[in-house]
Amino acid sequence: MSGRGSAPVDPRRAEAEGRGQSPWSALAGVPHLDVAPHRAPITATLALPGSKSYSNRALILAAMADGRSTLGGLLRSDDSYWCIEALGRLGAAVTVERDTAIVMGLGRRRPLADARLYIGSAGTSARFLPGLLAAGDGGRVTLDASRQMRARPMAPLLEALRSMGAAITCPLTADAPPLDIAGGTLRGGAVTMSGAVSSQFISGVLMAGPLAPEGVHVTIPDHVVQKDYVAMTLDMMATFGASVAVNTDLTDMRVDPGAYRPTDVMLEADASTATYFFALAAVTGGHVTVTNVGTATRQPDLRLIDILERMGCAVTRAPGQVSVAGPEGGRLAGGFDVDMRPLSDATLTLAAIAPFADGPIAIHNVAHIRNHESDRIAVICRALADLGIRVEERPDGLTVHPGRPTAGVMDTHDDHRVAMALAVLGVAGEGLRLRDPGCVSKTCPPFFDLLAGLGVGVTTA
Numbered sequence: 001m002s003g004r005g006s007a008p009v010d011p012r013r014a015e016a017e018g019r020g021q022s023p024w025s026a027l028a029g030v031p032h033l034d035v036a037p038h039r040a041p042i043t044a045t046l047a048l049p050g051s052k053s054y055s056n057r058a059l060i061l062a063a064m065a066d067g068r069s070t071l072g073g074l075l076r077s078d079d080s081y082w083c084i085e086a087l088g089r090l091g092a093a094v095t096v097e098r099d100t101a102i103v104m105g106l107g108r109r110r111p112l113a114d115a116r117l118y119i120g121s122a123g124t125s126a127r128f129l130p131g132l133l134a135a136g137d138g139g140r141v142t143l144d145a146s147r148q149m150r151a152r153p154m155a156p157l158l159e160a161l162r163s164m165g166a167a168i169t170c171p172l173t174a175d176a177p178p179l180d181i182a183g184g185t186l187r188g189g190a191v192t193m194s195g196a197v198s199s200q201f202i203s204g205v206l207m208a209g210p211l212a213p214e215g216v217h218v219t220i221p222d223h224v225v226q227k228d229y230v231a232m233t234l235d236m237m238a239t240f241g242a243s244v245a246v247n248t249d250l251t252d253m254r255v256d257p258g259a260y261r262p263t264d265v266m267l268e269a270d271a272s273t274a275t276y277f278f279a280l281a282a283v284t285g286g287h288v289t290v291t292n293v294g295t296a297t298r299q300p301d302l303r304l305i306d307i308l309e310r311m312g313c314a315v316t317r318a319p320g321q322v323s324v325a326g327p328e329g330g331r332l333a334g335g336f337d338v339d340m341r342p343l344s345d346a347t348l349t350l351a352a353i354a355p356f357a358d359g360p361i362a363i364h365n366v367a368h369i370r371n372h373e374s375d376r377i378a379v380i381c382r383a384l385a386d387l388g389i390r391v392e393e394r395p396d397g398l399t400v401h402p403g404r405p406t407a408g409v410m411d412t413h414d415d416h417r418v419a420m421a422l423a424v425l426g427v428a429g430e431g432l433r434l435r436d437p438g439c440v441s442k443t444c445p446p447f448f449d450l451l452a453g454l455g456v457g458v459t460t461a
């Protein structure tokens with residue numbers, strides 16, 4: 001990648017300014033980045049950075065275990081940086097060498113003195129830590145977050161935790177970080193909670209279960225968006241020694257009181273990140289193999305390959321890796337409706353390649369992504385329209401019609417998935433200038449370097 005680099009982020013300044021950037025950010029402060037159109041097929045075999053979802057689960061559970069855990073394949077990104085920093089302020093010792101973390105966990109112990117944690121913009125840390133902090137012994141902990149994360153929903157989680165005894169107050173804004181959490185107050189017990197806004201609320205209550213004197217018994221009366229993430233939580237909890245009993249559709253889940261046990265895990269790549277590289281193969285008629293995540297994963301976004309197959313791609317599946325080959329010379333097939341709720345983080349990836357299909361693609365059931373890092377439905381509809389693509393916005397989704405996107409200068413709205421999806425669109429279209437490209441560092445700091453490594457023209461100001 002050519003052009004200007006970026007100065008390292010001062011974490012204290014980022015925290016003071018309520019930003020998500022971290023010393024693991026790339027392109028921090030770089031005002032914009034140009035992605036050039038790319039007419040040749042993109043063909044590559046690559047290993048991608050670790051899963052954000054698995055990295056933060058493993059870091060947090062290892063910190064709650066009483067002893068030493070080794071986490072291989074760890075993601076180094078803004079979300080995991082701030083997670084590690086917060087766990088360090090709690091007293092867990094986390095050392096990171098390349099993509100391996102050694103965690104000396106706390107068990108039930110919490111800081112005797114009050115601690116103030118900052119978790120950046122990570123929905124995982126924001127939703128997974130409060131219950132664990134209320135369950136552990138010890139003092140009062142303040143958990144704060146970036147301006148972006150302070151604006152995202154937390155109420156259903158806080159309501160559920162408070163109903164089980166957790167003493168959590170919000171001194172600035174109701175049901176929003178900063179949270180003041182009193183340790184030793186979460187009794188646990190039975191709770192009925194909705195999964196319709198975020199699966200992370202369910203995961204956050206479950207993860208606290210072993211440290212609550214009564215354990216937890218979670219009942220879900222409606223549906224859980226992106227339910228696979230709850231399954232990922234339960235898997236990781238069991239890996240760290242928790243005793244869980246669940247019904248088949250994850251609407252009734254019990255976690256026994258107990259403790260987390262230190263363990264060693266090897267984490268797989270981030271399937272959401274993989275979607276952008278599979279999409280590049282799809283829109284350029286190329287062939288991309290990702291070697292460190294495959295059909296054995298529980299990460300729901302890998303299932304975008306089924307949709308790409310429906311669009312005419314050739315997909316080769318294996319438990320540990322997947323290949324996608326775009327239709328040679330032909331166009332992607334459109335003209336269908338798709339329910340993206342189970343894999344809603346891949347919505348923007350699909351929306352970005354939909355203009356290159358031969359018929360409209362209607363995306364449904366993703367209203368909750370309006371509460372992600374940005375109002376993702378509104379943002380992607382506006383972006384497509386600004387690039388000359390006919391698009392219809394609905395409360396729960398959008399319909400994208402075939403067209404040739406123009407070049408343009410696009411805001412990324414401090415949303416890593418907006419930036420990465422628009423980059424794919426720029427490659428396949430007429431190129432794009434992206435403002436604040438560094439926001440990709442929330443989950444994939446090397447994203448633009450990886451693009452450049454595929455032969456895509458990437459230039460910073």
Ligand SMILES: O=C(O)C1=C[C@@H](OP(=O)(O)O)[C@@H](O)[C@H](O)C1
Pocket residue numbers: 052053054123124197198199200203225226229230344345368
């Ligand atoms: O538990 C997790 O690791 C995640 C859950 C999902 O959140 P929602 O259930 O809020 O959509 C997903 O969007 C996010 O990227 C990661």
Ligand SMILES: C=C(OP(=O)(O)O)C(=O)O
Pocket residue numbers: 121122123124345372373417443
């Ligand atoms: C919604 C996302 O992240 P999180 O909720 O973990 O901040 C995402 O990565 O698309």
